[in-house]
Each structure stands twice: as C-alpha cells, then as structure tokens.
Amino acid sequence: MKKVLLGNEAIVRGALSAGVDFVSGYPGCPSAEIGDEFGKIAKENGVYAEWSTNEKVALEAAIGASFSGLKSLVNMKSFGMNVCSDSLLPLAYTGTKAPMVIVVADDPSCHSSAQTEQDSRVYAYLSHLPMLEPADVQECYDFTKLGYEISEKFNIPVILHTTTRVNHQRAPVEFKKIDTRPMAKGEFVKNPHQFSTMPPRVMEMKKELLEKIEKIRQFAEKSKANEIFGDKKSKIGIITCGVSHLHLMEALLELDLNLPVLKLGFFYPLPEKLIANFIKDKKKILVVEELEPYLEKEIARIAKSVNPKLEIFGKNVLPEIGELNTEKINLAVAKLTGKKIDLNKEKQLNLPKRTARLCEGCPYWHIFPTLKRVAPDAIFGGDIGCNMIAGLPPHDMHDYLFSMGASLGISHGVAKAAGPESKRKVISMMGDGTFFHAGIPALINAVYNKSNPLIVILDNRITAMTGHQPNPGMGKNAMGEPAEELKIEDIVKACGVKHVRVLDPINTKEFEDTIKDFLGKEEVSVIIAKRICALLLKRQAAEQHDQ
Amino acid sequence: MTNKTFNIIITGVGGQGLVTLVQIIDETAFIEGYDIKSSELHGLSQRGGAVLVHIRFGRKVCSPMVSRGQADLIIGLEMLEGLRGSEFSGPKTNFLINKYSLPFMGGLKGEEIIKLLPKENLHLVPASEICKEKLQNEVVSGLYLLGYAIHKKLMPLDEKSVAEAINKIIPPKYQELNLKALKLPHENN
Numbered sequence: 001m002k003k004v005l006l007g008n009e010a011i012v013r014g015a016l017s018a019g020v021d022f023v024s025g026y027p028g029c030p031s032a033e034i035g036d037e038f039g040k041i042a043k044e045n046g047v048y049a050e051w052s053t054n055e056k057v058a059l060e061a062a063i064g065a066s067f068s069g070l071k072s073l074v075n076m077k078s079f080g081m082n083v084c085s086d087s088l089l090p091l092a093y094t095g096t097k098a099p100m101v102i103v104v105a106d107d108p109s110c111h112s113s114a115q116t117e118q119d120s121r122v123y124a125y126l127s128h129l130p131m132l133e134p135a136d137v138q139e140c141y142d143f144t145k146l147g148y149e150i151s152e153k154f155n156i157p158v159i160l161h162t163t164t165r166v167n168h169q170r171a172p173v174e175f176k177k178i179d180t181r182p183m184a185k186g187e188f189v190k191n192p193h194q195f196s197t198m199p200p201r202v203m204e205m206k207k208e209l210l211e212k213i214e215k216i217r218q219f220a221e222k223s224k225a226n227e228i229f230g231d232k233k234s235k236i237g238i239i240t241c242g243v244s245h246l247h248l249m250e251a252l253l254e255l256d257l258n259l260p261v262l263k264l265g266f267f268y269p270l271p272e273k274l275i276a277n278f279i280k281d282k283k284k285i286l287v288v289e290e291l292e293p294y295l296e297k298e299i300a301r302i303a304k305s306v307n308p309k310l311e312i313f314g315k316n317v318l319p320e321i322g323e324l325n326t327e328k329i330n331l332a333v334a335k336l337t338g339k340k341i342d343l344n345k346e347k348q349l350n351l352p353k354r355t356a357r358l359c360e361g362c363p364y365w366h367i368f369p370t371l372k373r374v375a376p377d378a379i380f381g382g383d384i385g386c387n388m389i390a391g392l393p394p395h396d397m398h399d400y401l402f403s404m405g406a407s408l409g410i411s412h413g414v415a416k417a418a419g420p421e422s423k424r425k426v427i428s429m430m431g432d433g434t435f436f437h438a439g440i441p442a443l444i445n446a447v448y449n450k451s452n453p454l455i456v457i458l459d460n461r462i463t464a465m466t467g468h469q470p471n472p473g474m475g476k477n478a479m480g481e482p483a484e485e486l487k488i489e490d491i492v493k494a495c496g497v498k499h500v501r502v503l504d505p506i507n508t509k510e511f512e513d514t515i516k517d518f519l520g521k522e523e524v525s526v527i528i529a530k531r532i533c534a535l536l537l538k539r540q541a542a543e544q545h546d547q
Numbered sequence: 548m549t550n551k552t553f554n555i556i557i558t559g560v561g562g563q564g565l566v567t568l569v570q571i572i573d574e575t576a577f578i579e580g581y582d583i584k585s586s587e588l589h590g591l592s593q594r595g596g597a598v599l600v601h602i603r604f605g606r607k608v609c610s611p612m613v614s615r616g617q618a619d620l621i622i623g624l625e626m627l628e629g630l631r632g633s634e635f636s637g638p639k640t641n642f643l644i645n646k647y648s649l650p651f652m653g654g655l656k657g658e659e660i661i662k663l664l665p666k667e668n669l670h671l672v673p674a675s676e677i678c679k680e681k682l683q684n685e686v687v688s689g690l691y692l693l694g695y696a697i698h699k700k701l702m703p704l705d706e707k708s709v710a711e712a713i714n715k716i717i718p719p720k721y722q723e724l725n726l727k728a729l730k731l732p733h734e735n736n
Contacts, residue, residue, distance in 0.1 A: 003577075030588075032589070164588070168586060170586075246611060249609040253609065254614075352653045354597040356561070357594065359594065
C-alpha cells in the first residue's frame with residue numbers, strides 16, 4: 001500500500017515488515033516519534049516496546065534480546081550515541097545473534113538540540129559497525145529493512161543514520177501492511193565464547209570484526225542502496241549521501257545540468273571499488289555531505305591510487321556548519337562548473353527573534369523567578385529538557401549548560417573548587433526525566449565527595465520536551481501499562497542526601513523558605529518541585545472527559 | 548493538475564497546529580495524485596517558538612525544502628511569523644496572513660508588522676477572530692486559512708479532497724469542527 005508517512009513512521013513500518021520483536025530507546029528530537037509510535041502499536045503487532053532510562057540501558061536491553069534470539073530496534077538522537085557508546089563498541093566485537101538496527105538521528109543546524117552540532121557518522125569508524133544513510137521517506141522504510149537483512153546475514157548490528165530533514169520529512173511511501181501476530185518469546189542459549197569480551201579472546205574478536213567488515217564491503221559494492229544517476233561521460237562528478245542528495249537533485253534540475261551523481265546509501269563500509277570506478281576518469285569531484293568532511297577524506301584517500309590528479313571539492317565550497325539546502329549546493333555546483341546563477345538577494349528584515357518559551361500554565365513559571373529572587377547571587381547550572389528555557393529571556397539564568405545530567409556534575413566541581421567556606425551557592429536545575437537518565441550517579445558523587453550544591457528537581461511528572469513520553473516517575477510505561485512509580489525523594493534519600501524537601505512550587509512561601517534554609521546547608525540539598533506539566537494536565541482532563 | 552512544483556511555506560508559533568495543517572495539505576495533494584515532500588520541526592522549536600514548515604507538491608519533487616524566493620504561497624498563522632516567512636518570497640508570491648498577533652517581549656506591534664508586510668498579493672484575514680466568533684475555537688484558524696486559499700484559488704487543490712483528507716487525518720470527534728472551519732470562508736462570500 002502507499003501512504004504519506006513521516007520519516008520516523010516509515011522506519012517503524014520498515015522494522016515491522018522485517019519482523020522486529022523488541023524495541024528500546026530514549027526519546028530525543030528528531031527520533032522520538034519512532035518509540036512513540038511503537039508504544040502505541042506494540043501490543044497489536046506482537047512487539048515489546050520500552051522507553052529505557054537512558055540510551056546505554058536501551059542498547060543493553062536490545063543486546064539481551066538479540067542474544068536471546070529476538071529482532072531488535074534501538075532508537076535515539078545524536079547524543080544518545082555518546083551515552084550508549086560504552087556498550088556499542090563491545091557489541092561490535094560480540095556481534096548479534098538475532099538482527100538489530102540502531103537508529104541515530106542527528107540534528108544539523110541544532111533546530112532542537114543544545115550541546116553540539118554532532119555528526120554521529122564518526123561512530124561507524126569508531127565501532128566498525130555498518131552504517132546506512134537514507135535520504136527520503138521511502139528509503140527510511142527500505143533501508144531499515146536492508147539494515148535487518150545485513151544484520152541477519154553478518155550477525156552484526158547495523159546503524160541507520162538519519163537527520164532532522166529525513167526524520168521529519170513527509171512523503172508518499174510504498175510499504176507492506178503487516179498482519180497482527182502474537183508476541184515472540186526469546187530464549188537465551190549460553191555462548192560465552194561469543195558474548196563475553198574478555199582478553200585474550202577480545203583480540204580474536206577484533207580480527208573477526210574486521211574480516212566481517214570486508215565481507216560487508218563486498219556486499220555494499222553490489223548493493224542497490226548505492227546508486228549512480230546522470231550522464232556518466234561527464235568529467236565532473238558528484239558524490240553525495242543522505243538528505244543532501246535530494247537538495248542536490250533539485251539544484252541540478254534548477255541549473256539544468258546532467259552531471260553524474262554517485263549517491264551512497266552505505267556510509268560504512270564504503271564500496272571502494274564502486275567509488276574508484278566512478279572517480280577514475282573524472283577531472284573534478286564534488287562531495288556533497290552535511291557537517292564533517294568524512295566522505296571527502298575517504299574519497300581523497302581512494303583517489304590517491306586511482307586518479308592522483310583528481311581535483312576534489314567539498315568543504316572548500318560547502319559549509320561545515322549548519323544543514324545544507326538547494327541554494328548552498330547550487331552555489332557549489334556553479335563554482336565547479338563555471339555556470340552562472342542568479343543569486344536570490346537575501347532579504348534583510350532583522351525581525352526580533354521569537355525564542356522558545358514556557359507554555360501557559362507551566363509549573364516552571366513558579367520555579368525560575370522564585371529561585372532568581374531568593375538566590376540572586378547563586379551560580380545556576382542548567383540541564384536538558386524544558387528547563388533549557390531557563391537559559392532564554394526573560395529568565396536568562398543558565399551559567400552553564402552541557403549534556404543530560406551534567407548540571408549536577410559541573411555544579412559539584414564548581415562548589416569543590418570554591419571550597420566549603422564560599423558564600424556563593426551553586427544551584428543545579430534538572431527535570432525528572434533527566435534525573436533518572438543521568439542525574440543519579442552525579443548526585444551520589446556529590447554526596448560521597450562531600451560537596452554542597454543545591455539541586456532543584458523540576459518534577460513535572462513526564463518527559464515533556466520531546467513530546468510527553470512516560471518516565472519511571474509517573475507509574476506508566478511506554479506501552480501504556482501501569483508500572484512502578486519510583487519516588488524521586490526515596491532515591492535522593494537513598495543516595496545519602498540529608499536535606500530533602502518535596503513541595504508544590506505554586507506555594508511560593510514554602511518554596512522561598514526552603515530555598516533560604518538550604519542555601520545555608522554545608523551538605524548537598526535537594527528540593528523536588530513537583531507540579532504536573534500544564535499540557536499533560538489538560539490532556540488528562542480531556543481524556544477523562546471522553547471516558 | 549499543475550505542472551510546476553507548488554511551494555508552500557507555513558509559519559506560526561509552536562502550539563498553533565502547524566503539523567496537523569501539514570498533514571492535511573500533504574494528504575490532500577496525495578489524494579489528488581501529486582508527488583509530495585514536506586519538512587517540519589518538532590521539539591524545542593515547537594515550545595512557543597517560531598515554527599516554519601515547507602510543503603512542496605508536483606509531478607516529481609526532489610528536495611523537501613523550498614528555496615528562498617521560490618514560495619508560491621506563504622501562510623502565516625501569526626502576523627510577525629508570516630512576515631518572517633517573506634524570506635522565501637519572490638515577486639509572484641501570495642501572502643495569506645492571519646490578522647492575529649502573539650506578542651512577546653521585544654516583539655513588534657500589530658500595526659508595525661502590517662506596515663512591513665508586502666503591499667501586493669497580500670490577503671490579511673482575521674481567521675482567529677472569525678473562528679473564535681463563529682466556531683468558539685481559534686485552533687482551527689489554520690483550516691480556515693486553508694479553506695480561504697482554496698476558495699480564492701491561491702492553492703491548486705480541491706475543497707472536496709481537503710474534506711476527504713480531514714476525515715483521514717483528524718480524529719472523528721473533531722472532524723466536524725475542522726470541516727466547518729474549512730468551509731467557512733466559502734460560505735462567508
């Protein structure tokens with residue numbers, strides 16, 4: 001059947017069609033709809049789906065499922081790759097038993113990402129895992145299926161690398177409708193020789209992995225995922241991948257040029273013979289890829305032996321910062337071919353920027369101003385999620401913002417550096433989802449190492465920013481089943497924190513008094529400011545009304 | 548069926564229902580047999596911030612994004628954001644702007660925005676006000692604007708196909724409200 005789908009929905013359809021049994025992940029933008037959709041349809045499709053506490057745990061859950069014979073899918077945004085990499089690298093050594101696809105979604109131009117403009121493709125090199133890059137929604141479906149095929153054939157997890165303009169692209173997709181089926185049961189069969197990365201066996205495993213990659217390279221040489229378009233005789237060629245391919249085709253259409261294009265679906269391992277054949281009789285090659293010049297470097301390396309005089313263009317005519325689009329590629333192709341183009345004059349409007357803001361009725365409206373008023377001299381550590389908005393006007397509170405849970409780790413360092421006699425309090429602000437994700441080890445560290453920051457946990461009862469995913473604090477799991485509702489205050493106390501207060505931040509007097517009291521503490525203190533997300537409250541009311 | 552690819556930019560503020568509008572327009576174009584690609588943003592950019600989505604339909608569409616200067620139609624669900632969308636306008640671009648302002652600190656006043664909007668090919672329509680008055684609901688102002696665009700032939704799609712798309716995309720209990728908003732500009736004339 002054919003239907004208009006979002007890139008993320010097509011990935012879900014592709015996985016279902018490949019017979020996925022087990023889905024885990026951590027919500028982030030632009031990948032979150034994958035896990036959301038699986039949560040909704042899991043039961044009728046015989047799939048188990050979970051939001052894990054973080055990406056490392058999510059990957060590990062899928063490893064366990066794979067070792068037990070279940071087909072798995074792991075989904076995360078760019079930075080999730082950093083979190084799960086500790087287990088990703090050994091997984092490359094052990095390989096999979098049942099196939100696994102790992103979806104990682106980057107966000108060039110940082111539309112919805114703090115931290116960095118990360119190009120996660122580098123993880124293919126670091127881990128030696130095959131990586132596929134879909135350009136459009138149809139390829140989201142096709143390449144997910146191809147990922148399972150490769151994974152099954154070579155017993156290795158396959159990474160599907162996407163970007164915002166692929167995940168959040170909509171287009172008609174041809175796909176197979178899947179019949180409902182009962183949930184599959186896995187069975188773990190002991191095989192420590194394969195599943196344990198102990199030395200000296202680990203060195204053999206590395207050799208096995210590298211041999212496997214060479215076999216996959218042979219597979220990639222013949223794969224339809226790499227395509228050649230256009231007039232092959234031209235002396236100027238273009239190599240591209242991912243969504244850049246779509247912008248490039250648009251640019252060639254606008255410029256009325258019929259240049260040969262090699263579109264690589266495989267980022268790793270590269271089909272080197274195919275590339276060598278493509279470039280061997282060319283004078284100039286343009287490499288069109290977003291962010292880092294990974295492909296460009298590889299092509300320069302291949303050219304050394306097959307066509308040392310080849311002129312290679314890439315980041316000298318295309319930006320390394322920000323996503324690509326048709327106009328940027330137009331300009332690069334024009335430079336290469338000497339074709340004249342009319343530049344669209346940039347309209348200088350200089351309009352005031354409308355930045356993200358807290359929703360109407362958001363409990364954080366009661367938290368940020370109170371903290372600022374009561375502790376005007378404090379140092380504020382910001383964290384990921386809706387509380388990132390504390391770093392924007394009118395709040396402007398963040399003194400530093402890094403990664404999930406990092407506010408607390410850094411606050412501890414700042415407090416230790418100043419010493420116990422310092423009068424300036426260090427305050428960390430962190431959401432409930434972030435606390436479960438990466439806040440707990442940092443809290444234990446602060447207590448154990450006799451630090452004294454104040455941590456305000458902004459418990460709005462859900463993981464809100466990425467689209468209201470359930471988390472361990474709300475008594476519900478990804479499939480909508482009732483689950484254990486973990487109490488943050490119990491965890492905080494168990495971590496050795498002596499000064500803990502749970503309150504509703506709308507009670508300003510109590511909140512103010514508690515902040516004042518905790519500002520004077522010589523040990524770690526925690527305020528759990530608990531009030532439901534305004535959007536969630538509205539939705540719950542609407543659901544109740546419907547029942 | 549139009550031969551040339553039709554380029555739409557829709558701008559607004561997170562929470563105004565832009566993604567639903569994209570889904571409906573995509574589905575409508577699909578029903579009419581077009582190739583489609585659209586691009587939207589979720590997450591941080593949606594939290595009350597400025598949102599800009601691209602929709603392109605035609606015989607064969609490559610890029611999911613409209614290039615600057617090439618929008619055929621810019622729909623602004625909010626005035627300042629509609630003005631911001633003019634980055635994508637060329638000499639022939641039609642502007643369909645909701646006469647509705649969501650102010651913020653350091654923003655522009657309604658009358659200042661109107662002064663900056665293009666003088667030609669501008670349709671400044673109080674969609675939110677009309678929807679609030681006639682349907683007691685502002686959220687469907689996007690559907691009103693879509694109905695207006697079709698009625699005034701600013702967009703080469705058919706109202707019947709939009710109605711079909713609404714019935715596919717929108718949950719049953721809100722379908723009637725959306726259909727009413729779609730047909731309102733037609734009835735008003």
